[in-house]
Amino acid sequence: MPVLFWLTGSGQTHRRQVDPVLETVRRSGLPLSGSFLNRVPPMFLKLPDLAKYGLCLAAGLLMLAGGQAPAQTVPGPGSQATVPPTPADTLVPATPPAGEPAVPALDATLPPTGTETPPGLDSLPEDSRQPPSMDTPPAVPAPVAIPPSARKPLPPAPPPANPALAGWQRNLTLGAGDTVNFQVYGAKQYTRTDVPIAPDGTLTYLHVNGFKAAGLTIDQLREGMTKALEAHVPNARVIVTPGAWRSKKYYMLGTVMERGVFTLDRPTTLMEAAARARGMETGVVNDNTVEIADLKRAFLIREGRKMPIDFSKLFYEGDMSQNIALEPGDYIYFPSNTVNEVYVLGSVGEPGSLGISQNLTVVGAIAQRGGFARSAWRKRVLIVRGQLEKPTVLVVDTAAILSGKQRDVPLEPLDLVYVTDKPWKYAAEILDLAMRSFVQSVASSWASSNVQPFLGDIPSSNSSNSR
Numbered sequence: 415m416p417v418l419f420w421l422t423g424s425g426q427t428h429r430r431q432v433d434p435v436l437e438t439v440r441r442s443g444l445p446l447s448g449s450f451l452n453r454v455p456p457m458f459l460k461l462p463d464l465a466k467y468g469l470c471l472a473a474g475l476l477m478l479a480g481g482q483a484p485a486q487t488v489p490g491p492g493s494q495a496t497v498p499p500t501p502a503d504t505l506v507p508a509t510p511p512a513g514e515p516a517v518p519a520l521d522a523t524l525p526p527t528g529t530e531t532p533p534g535l536d537s538l539p540e541d542s543r544q545p546p547s548m549d550t551p552p553a554v555p556a557p558v559a560i561p562p563s564a565r566k567p568l569p570p571a572p573p574p575a576n577p578a579l580a581g582w583q584r585n586l587t588l589g590a591g592d593t594v595n596f597q598v599y600g601a602k603q604y605t606r607t608d609v610p611i612a613p614d615g616t617l618t619y620l621h622v623n624g625f626k627a628a629g630l631t632i633d634q635l636r637e638g639m640t641k642a643l644e645a646h647v648p649n650a651r652v653i654v655t656p657g658a659w660r661s662k663k664y665y666m667l668g669t670v671m672e673r674g675v676f677t678l679d680r681p682t683t684l685m686e687a688a689a690r691a692r693g694m695e696t697g698v699v700n701d702n703t704v705e706i707a708d709l710k711r712a713f714l715i716r717e718g719r720k721m722p723i724d725f726s727k728l729f730y731e732g733d734m735s736q737n738i739a740l741e742p743g744d745y746i747y748f749p750s751n752t753v754n755e756v757y758v759l760g761s762v763g764e765p766g767s768l769g770i771s772q773n774l775t776v777v778g779a780i781a782q783r784g785g786f787a788r789s790a791w792r793k794r795v796l797i798v799r800g801q802l803e804k805p806t807v808l809v810v811d812t813a814a815i816l817s818g819k820q821r822d823v824p825l826e827p828l829d830l831v832y833v834t835d836k837p838w839k840y841a842a843e844i845l846d847l848a849m850r851s852f853v854q855s856v857a858s859s860w861a862s863s864n865v866q867p868f869l870g871d872i873p874s875s876n877s878s879n880s881r
Contacts, residue, residue, distance in 0.1 A: 582662075582741055583681075588635065589628050589661025590615055596639070599651035608657045621646040632656060665745035669695040669707040683737045684714065685728065687746065694748065708751035710800070711828060716744050749828075756825050758783040759848070760833035761790035775822040776810050779831055789835035792816070796848055797823070798830040 588594070590613045598604040604620060611617050615628025622642045627635055636654040643650045662678040664687065671692035682690070694707040712725040725748075727733035756779055759765045763784015768774075776795060786792060797808040814820040825831070832848035 580739060580741060585631065587629050587631055588656075591660035593657035593660075594627070594632070594635065595655045595657050596620075597653040597655075598643075598647060599653060601647070601650075604647070604650075611661070628661075662742040664740050664742065666691045667745060668712070668748035669705075669750045670748055671695060678740060678742055682740050684723070684740065684746070685737050687740055688729075695750075697752065706750050706752050707748040708828075709748070712746070712748045714738075714744060714746045716741060754827045756827070756829045756831065758831045758833075760831075761787040761835040762833055763787065770825065770827050774825050776825060776831055777812055777815055777822050779825055780812070780833065786812075786833065787835065790833050791835060791837055792833075794834070794838060796830075796832040796834070797825075798832065798848055799826060799828075 588611055590611055592611050593608045594611070594617070596604070596606045596609060596619050606619060609617055609619055611627050615626055616624045617627045619625065619639065620643065622639065625639065625642060630638065632654055636652055639654065640650060640652045643652060659679045660677055663675050664678050664682075665675055666673055666687060670688065671694070673691070676687070676690060688694070694705040696703050697706040709725040709729055714721045714723050721738070723736050723738065724733070725736070728736035754770045755767045756770050756774070757767050758779050762780055763786075766783065768779055768782055776797065780786060780795075792813040793811050795810045795812050797810060799806045799808065808823065810823050811820060815822050830848065834847075
């Protein structure tokens with residue numbers, strides 16, 4: 415807000431004219447610095463009319479006063495104004511002539527609060543008649559609430575630059591078949607590329623022969639090689655970089671187009687592994703081409719245990735939560751849905767698969783696989799039927815069948831018959847053992863008849879997927 419100074423003509427302004435205007439200014443909130451009302455003595459009336467030269471005179475007085483007194487500062491909120499001293503003859507009027515009332519002081523020109531409202535202010539609102547306080551901060555409008563329907567959803571967070579790594583990736587070690595590159599800082603003549611790690615896990619570099627590299631990380635190999643070269647190359651700073659990763663492998667078995675051993679040289683998911691194997695095998699049924707892989711009985715083995723993966727949900731329903739990342743040593747098996755066979759495992763003479771024939775029963779299947787072993791517990795034989803994730807479990811008392819107390823149980827294709835050598839009460843106690851025995855037996859029997867002859871036709875330096 416501007417600071418207001420009230421200037422009037424000499425001998426021409428009266429209080430009854432000024433009071434309403436000053437009251438209006440005061441109630442409007444304008445900071446009023448001062449008002450000047452002059453009464454001219456008769457002796458000064460003989461001088462020329464100052465109304466013509468008053469502006470020049472006032473400017474001259476202001477310039478003169480500015481050189482003698484410090485400038486007036488406008489007070490801020492919460493502070494008191496400091497008015498510089500002014501000569502008395504400048505502000506105090508002369509003695510009024512006889513017969514005229516005395517001029518009130520400057521403070522008397524502003525009527526006190528509570529006096530009669532000046533004309534023209536009756537129509538103003540009540541709250542607009544009070545001047546705003548300089549100490550009170552301006553009112554801030556309250557924030558407007560946005561309804562949920564009008565809010566825009568936040569964009570999804572970007573994926574992390576480095577997704578979480580598996581344990582074997584965080585501690586990636588070298589193995590037989592991998593190659594590394596060696597350099598010595600400042601000595602190009604010692605550079606060697608694609609140094610292979612032999613099947614026994616050792617390598618040779620410069621004067622160091624038979625250095626054990628399998629099981630070491632790149633950093634560990636650099637530190638070990640630096641110490642090994644100290645006797646031959648003093649103060650050597652060895653630089654080691656990976657060349658090719660061939661020691662990490664996984665296995666694709668069963669009814670896929672390209673079976674065998676694959677190098678895990680990059681992060682690979684289960685679906686990517688199936689695509690790398692060129693998909694599932696197909697057959698002709700009723701003049702229609704169909705895939706013959708039995709996804710309900712497919713499985714993935716990791717460190718001797720079957721992983722909880724539903725292949726049907728992954729490949730038929732697109733459930734990507736089943737699409738796990740592979741790790742070294744994994745093997746995946748896709749059985750065929752056209753194979754009519756059963757599996758007899760556990761405490762029998764010759765555990766393995768058996769081609770199903772008409773009217774094949776539990777006791778008949780066990781008899782064809784060499785009969786019961788001496789340690790077999792015949793009173794509770796487990797039969798697993800259906801898909802591996804949600805199988806149907808049957809318990810058969812073969813001792814009662816052999817004694818003629820019960821009828822024998824017919825088998826269906828792909829049934830699993832498991833005979834234990836220890837007593838058990840609940841099927842859940844032995845089901846996991848039966849499933850592990852089944853997947854290991856199936857994988858080993860298939861690999862012995864398919865993978866070994868297949869690998870025998872391939873040079874040792876190449877993987878099966880490079881054909």
